[in-house]
Amino acid sequence: MEKKPLLNAGAEFRRGWWREVISRRDTQNRVPNFDGLEPAAPPEVENGPNSAYSVSWRIRVAASWAWRFLVIIAALGLILYGITKVSIIFVPLAVALLLTLLLEPMHFRLQKWHVPKTLSAVISLLVGVGLVVAMIWIATSQLAHGAPALLAKAGGGFDKALAWLSDGPLNLDQAQIDKYFKELTAQLTAFATKYSSSIASSALSVTSSVASVVTTILISLFCLFFFLKDGRQIWIWLIRMLPVPAREPVHEAAIRGWTTLNGYIRAQALVALVDSVFISIGAAILGAGSMTIPLALLIFIGSFIPIVGAVTTGAIAVLILLLDKGFMAAVIMLIVILAVQQIESNVLQPMLMSNAVSLHPLAVLLGVTAGTFLAGIIGALLVVPIIAFCNTVVLYLTGHDSMPELATRHDRIGGAPGTVHAQVAASYIGGSKKDTAKVMESQELSRQQAGTAASFPTDGSPDRTGDAVTDEVPADRACDIPAGDDRAGDGPATHTGGPSAANPGDPAFPEKREL
Incomplete structure (x- = not known):
């Protein structure tokens, strides 16, 4: 009898797989005979406290995640809605906090030179605001001064473009070009006439926006002055509103968040300086001339907005060179801007921001996009510091300290470690270290009183343990103890014999009896 050849492993697998497919198809296509079934009892359904387990575990987990996620989204939406309603307060506070980070080094340096705190805050405020105003003034005045020449060159370029349409490869008729130009002018005039009311309302909204700015x-300036002068007092006032167990964790988390913001501002300032220097050098080489300095200042200010700031302000440089030097110079300027942005994103940002802000570039990009959509330029400016601060604070409160070196530094912002309760005590009296020590001693005596009162039996009889009874002197009776009595110390009052010499028979001074 001839034997069939053995199948190899691959052929056997394919045959088994196909058989399984056929079997599943036959099972799924099988139609039950409903008319031939016998009566059956209904399935048991569990009613009561454990009836929820009849729902699949996966469904219960998905439902739990779903409603919690909806609650989180609703809470975030309410917070954002509230911020938009009080943006006239929130935005100045946020801007003032960022400016405080920039001016704090000068403020602290002046205080080390024994300048009074109020005067130091005023000097720092005037210097910081003066620098910002000077940069904006120089940039805008130089651009306004060179704008007429640029517009004249733009008009000449437009005339050249019209001449190219008639004399160039297109060879259009001049009368036809003039006809199209007149039609375009008429359409623009009709559009302006039709939407004049909208243009007027837009002008009014611009006026109101200027007033809001x-x-x-x-x-912001008002808040900046008081943040520099009384920043620590304001923070301690907020801390003492919290429950006592929450004060130290919140204080430590806020110190780390503030340190993160400080590092972010310094790193961003250095990145903005590099962007402005290299882009302005490229503009100067290409022939920007007197526009180089205002372009550098605008790029420096705009670079504080991550990702989009330097590109937006760099587009001004491209436009200026396009109007002044032509198409090729504008293309080269665009290449320079993109090259500087690549160096910033691949070298400077990882090197400088990795220690200051532990955020992925994707988180920064999405945050800037969302902030721009929700609040415009202000949102793009503030969203990355807010995300960085919240990230550091949440990490610390959940047990992940990203700055463990701050736990042992005594020269850090916010005071030495473990002094938050002393700072809260000092904030009530506003005194010196001696006054603060008195307040802390008073609080310690109050805690000892509460502990001593809890240790006494309610019937007034002394507690007996072993061969002797040892009781503490209540803090409120410490003044009745003679100077030579052992009970005047901090430890327990241990004595033998009769009642107290100071107050015989007083139940507040139990005896130690040897049994």
Whole structure:
């Protein structure tokens, strides 16, 4: 009898797989005979406290995640909605905090030179605001001074473009070009006439926006002065509103968040300086001339907005060179800007921001996009510091200290480790270290009183343990103890014999009896 050849492993696997497919198809296509079934009892359904377990575990887990996620989204939405309603307060506070980070080194340096705190805050405020105003003034005045020449060159370029349309490869008729130009002018005039009311309302909204910006600047300067002068007192006032067990964790987390913000501002300032220097050097080489300095200042200010700031301000440089030097110079300027951005994102940002802000570039990009969508330029400016601060604070409160060296530094911002309760005590009286020590001693005596009162039996009889009874002297009766009595110390009052010499028979001074 001839034997069949053995199948190899691959052929056997394919045959078994196909058989399984056929079997599943036959099972799924099988139609039950409903008419031939016998009566059956209904399945048991569990009712009571454990009936929830009849729902699949996966469904219960998914439902738990779903409603918690919805609650988190609703809470975040309410917070954002509240911020938008009080943006006239929130935005100046946030801007003032960022400016405080920039001016704190000068403020602390002046205090080390024995300058009074109020005067130091005023000097730091005037110097910081003066520098910002000077940069903006120089940039805008230089751009306004060179704008007429640029517009004249732009008009000449437009005339050249019209001449190219008629004399170039397109060879268009001049009368036809003039006709199209007149039609375009007529359409623009009709559009302006039709939407004149909208243009007027837009002008009014711009006016109100200018008034809002002025109000924001004034409130920011006011808050900046008091943050520099009384920043520690304001923070301790906020801390003492918290429950006692929460004060130290929140204080330590806030110190780390503030240190993160400080590192972010310094790193961003260095990145902005590098962007402005290299882009302005490229503009100067390409022939920007007197526009080089205002371009450098604008790029420096705009680079504080991550990712999009330097590109947006660099587009001004591209436009200026396009109008002044032509198409090729503008293309080269664009290449320079993109090259500087690549160096910033691949070298400077990882090197400088990794220690200051532990955020992935994707988180920064998405945050800037969301902040721009929700609050415009202000949102793009503030969103990355807010994310960095919240990231550091949440990590610390959940047990991950990203800055363990701060736990042993006594020269850190916010005071030495373990002094938050002393700072809270000092904030109530506003005195010296001696006054603070008195307050802390009073609080310690109050705690000892509470512990001593809890240790006494309610019937007034002394507690007997072993062969002797040892009792502490209540803090409120310490003044009745003679100077030579052992009970005047901090330890327990241990004595033998009759009642107290100071107050015989007083139940507040139990005896130690040898049994």
